Amino acid sequence: MKADRHFIMLEINPERYPEMELTFNEITEHEDKLLETKVTFPKEFWLNLADTLKQVGYYGEDEPTKQGFNFISQRIMAEIEAENRRVKFKEAYESFADFIVEINKRTDLDNVRKAQMIHDMACQLKLEA
Numbered sequence: 597m598k599a600d601r602h603f604i605m606l607e608i609n610p611e612r613y614p615e616m617e618l619t620f621n622e623i624t625e626h627e628d629k630l631l632e633t634k635v636t637f638p639k640e641f642w643l644n645l646a647d648t649l650k651q652v653g654y655y656g657e658d659e660p661t662k663q664g665f666n667f668i669s670q671r672i673m674a675e676i677e678a679e680n681r682r683v684k685f686k687e688a689y690e691s692f693a694d695f696i697v698e699i700n701k702r703t704d705l706d707n708v709r710k711a712q713m714i715h716d717m718a719c720q721l722k723l724e725a
Contacts, residue, residue: 602623604620605620606619608645610672610675613672614637614638614679616635616637617632617634618633619631620632646669646672649665649668650669692717692718695717
């Protein structure tokens with residue numbers, strides 16, 4: 597008789613979006629094979645997961661379960677929105693960083709003037725924290 601068991605674990609951590617950690621373990625009679633890797637899933641998968649968790653939370657039997665699933669769903673959506681924002685403003689942030697480097701290199705300006713110029717550029721680009 598052969599002893600053969602498998603398990604797969606998928607760790608959902610919204611802060612690691614778009615990656616998840618996948619663990620696959622195969623336990624046989626003579627050895628234990630363990631594979632751990634990070635897998636990148638597309639945004640659509642994460643959106644579907646967030647929606648599913650929200651639905652599970654809505655129909656959950658007890659309040660802690662509902663709150664837990666809703667919290668994970670909200671965190672996933674927050675990470676997706678943050679990533680969208682990073683992509684949307686990537687060029688502006690990069691040009692602003694280049695501007696800061698150039699201003700800081702100038703020796704003909706004092707620190708107050710440099711700060712004022714950086715502030716003015718941020719206002720011009722309408723950068724938000």
